[in-house]
Amino acid sequence: MTSQSGEEDDESRSPDGDRLARGRARLAEITGRSGAEVMAALGEVAPDFARYIFEFGYGDIYSRPGLDLRTRMLATVAGLVALGHARRELEVHIGSALNVGASREEVVEVIMQMALYAGFPAALDALLVAKEVFAARDAAPAPEDAGRSDGT
Incomplete structure (x- = not known):
């Protein structure tokens, strides 16, 4: 999809896309797995919930300094x-x-x-x-x- 400015909308360019990518990377670092099974398991019933796990849980909280x-x-x-x-x-x-x-x-x-x-x-x-x-x-x-x- 193209935005009004003519640039391609891209998940990795949005703040949420960054959170999702950061969350997926952090989950893989911690568990040794990609998390694809979580996305697949919740895909039919609550795909947004799976995304929230990646973005908030791993992209935000587990990625904090301190x-x-x-x-x-x-x-x-x-x-x-x-x-x-x-x-x-x-x-x-x-x-x-x-x-x-x-x-x-x-x-x-x-x-x-x-x-x-x-x-x-x-x-x-x-x-x-x-x-x-x-x-x-x-x-x-x-x-x-x-x-x-x-x-x-």
Whole structure:
């Protein structure tokens, strides 16, 4: 589409397009995935909601200065533990915390700390999610081995 000034309207030239691109890049940096599955999963029911996740969540909030990604992800894990009803997101964000440099011990300590504020049931559930995330990582092939099919 062409604007009144004769320039091409382009998603990447608009402020929202910048937020979307920045959000997609930040999500990929944190999770190691593009987020295309989120867009596809919500595409039929709420495509705008998926865009909001990218633009606001990752393009604005996760891209702010002031905290490094490791600290942001540990804070996110704490918040999700406190909610007590976000298992899917907790699983993703525990993995993301590990992706950006948090140790397993730090993740466990953050979850245990939340027992004081979110209660023991929420912390227990979160520790079991962390155990599953850790086990899945231990079972996954190393990145350099992922493409091998000869068993070496």
